[in-house]
Amino acid sequence: MKLKALILTVLFSLFISAAAFAADDSVGNVKTISGKVSILRNNMAINPAAGEAIFLNDILRTGAESSIGVVFKDDTLVSLGPDSRLVISKFLFSPAENKLSIVVKMLKGTLVYLSGIIAKLSPEAVTVETPVASIGVRGTKFAIKVEGNDQSDPVEQKAAPSSGTK
Amino acid sequence: MISLKRLLLVAPLVLLLVSCASQRNLVVLLPDQDGKTGIVAVSNKGGTQVINKTNQASSIDSAETKPSEPKSIDEKNIRKIFGRALDAQPRKPIHFTLYFEFNSDNLTAESKIVLNGLLTEIKTFKPAAVAIIGHTDLVGTSKANYELGLERAVAVKNILIGSGVNPVIIEVTSHGKDNPLIRTADNVAEPRNRRVEAVVR
Structure with a gap:
């Protein structure tokens, strides 16, 4: 019994320290989830719960009839509608050191974006990229639709054997 | 036979072109x-x-x-x-500013009321995450002010924990004297810079 309690305590403290560590490098959190949603991180698919931390290079993915909403540490709000893919490419938020930048890549689907503090302090540091354009943001709310194309989906690309064009 | 073979060769190419064209x-x-x-x-x-x-x-x-x-x-x-x-757009994060007495981690009387508002918001905003950032005025060294800012942020964190907030959702940082609300010359005492910002998101 005692041993079991000890193991539980150790596991719990590991969990807490992992959570504390995660909170430090994360760029934001998942806030709303509906339907089939996953996050591709280091080639592993995670099924996020509300509150889940998000990190640089995460790819947010939604299935049919699904959606996800996230909040970044600078208060930027991003939500995706069904069949969407979004890459978190860059996020720097240290106003004290004047390091400010947010870049996301919308590969397909629908996105609604409400800019946060980075756009207020440094508007030129905010960009949403799509396969055919780049959108500069000067403090505002807007929506983007990117019509689907599996060639632009790194997940599905990985699944198919590459012909080796390097 | 030949035409079928040709069709099979061409079909994937056509599909590729079609899917490329549909990136509107x-x-x-x-x-x-x-x-x-x-x-x-x-x-x-x-x-x-x-x-x-x-x-x-x-x-x-x-x-x-x-x-x-x-x-x-x-x-x-x-x-x-x-x-x-x-x-699916989340709620807009809500910011609170708490002020402190000079060179101390004691909240001013007014800020104790703001703190109650912060607590209510944390309890109603679900799932809530709280970022607490400590700031100081420009009196003293960077290092001492970093530490003072951190003490202030931790003081707020402890009050929240004491009121039943889960520590896991709280993140604490200090900007010391680097991010004043009111720009002043160095070594100027400015009460409005002695503050903690709390963001509920």
Whole structure:
């Protein structure tokens, strides 16, 4: 019994320290989830719960009839509608050191974006990229639709054997 | 026989071209919660298009063609295309500012009331995460002020924990004297800079 309690305590403290560590490098959190949603991180698919931390290079993915909403540490709000893919490419938020930048890549689907503090302090540091354009943001709310194309989906690309064009 | 073989060879190529051609984008400027409208600039190799009016949209056919002149799009269509994404927008984070007495981690009397508002918000905002950032005025060294800022942030964190907030959702940092609310010369005492910012998101 005692041993079991000890193991539980150790596991719990590991969990807490992992959570504390995660909170430090994360760029934001998942806030709303509906339907089939996953996050591709280091080639592993995670099924996020509300509150889940998000990190640089995460790819947010939604299935049919699904959606996800996230909040970044600078208060930027991003939500995706069904069949969407979004890459978190860059996020720097240290106003004290004047390091400010947010870049996301919308590969397909629908996105609604409400800019946060980075756009207020440094508007030129905010960009949403799509396969055919780049959108500069000067403090505002807007929506983007990117019509689907599996060639632009790194997940599905990985699944198919590459012909080796390097 | 030959034509079938040729068709089989050509078919994937056609599919590829079709799927490449279907990368059409639409960018729509929306009013924000405060009713304000900002500006977005849509750029690619073909040029740049600025959208600065609510519910105006520019479409982009390819990376080489200039984004179209902004045109009005009605709310019904916006809803039809973006309804699910709009419904998934999280609540806007809420900011609180708590002030401290000089060279101390004691809250001012007024700020104790603000603290109650902060606690209520944490309990109603679900799932809540709280970022607490300590700041100081410009009296003293950077190092001492970093530590004072951290002490202030930790003081707020401890009050929250004491009121039943889960420590896992709280993140504490200090900007010391680097991020004053009111710009002053070095070594100027300024009460409005002795503060903790708490963001509930």
